Amino acid sequence: MTHSINLDTRKTEHGWQRAMDKFWIKFVPKWFDFLNWIVLLGIFHFLAEYTKNWTLKVIYAVSMIGLWMYVQSHLFNIHFEGIPFIKSERTEWLISLIIAAVVPLVVFILLSNIVPQISGNV
Numbered sequence: 001m002t003h004s005i006n007l008d009t010r011k012t013e014h015g016w017q018r019a020m021d022k023f024w025i026k027f028v029p030k031w032f033d034f035l036n037w038i039v040l041l042g043i044f045h046f047l048a049e050y051t052k053n054w055t056l057k058v059i060y061a062v063s064m065i066g067l068w069m070y071v072q073s074h075l076f077n078i079h080f081e082g083i084p085f086i087k088s089e090r091t092e093w094l095i096s097l098i099i100a101a102v103v104p105l106v107v108f109i110l111l112s113n114i115v116p117q118i119s120g121n122v
């Protein structure tokens with residue numbers, strides 16, 4: 001299921017307002033689900049470091065990898081269209097793939113730094 005994001009689309013003010021409303025209605029619940037995942041990862045990290053239990057460390061590692069793959073899977077299904085100065089559909093796909101590869105990596109790096117801070121640097 002591939003989703004397209006057309007950066008060159010033209011809409012009326014009402015059309016843009018409707019698109020923004022639709023976006024925020026879908027985005028906010030997913031955002032808070034994501035924040036819940038981060039808190040849960042913080043709990044796993046805290047418990048794993050506090051107890052030195054290898055089972056909890058495995059659960060934490062599998063959870064981090066699972067979240068990374070989840071984000072990556074969603075982003076690989078997004079195709080950016082109408083990118084300014086890009087005329088080739090192949091180049092648009094390449095840019096979409098680069099974004100899909102880089103964003104989860106950045107999220108993973110940030111989470112690797114944020115989660116230990118949430119858990120109190122045990």
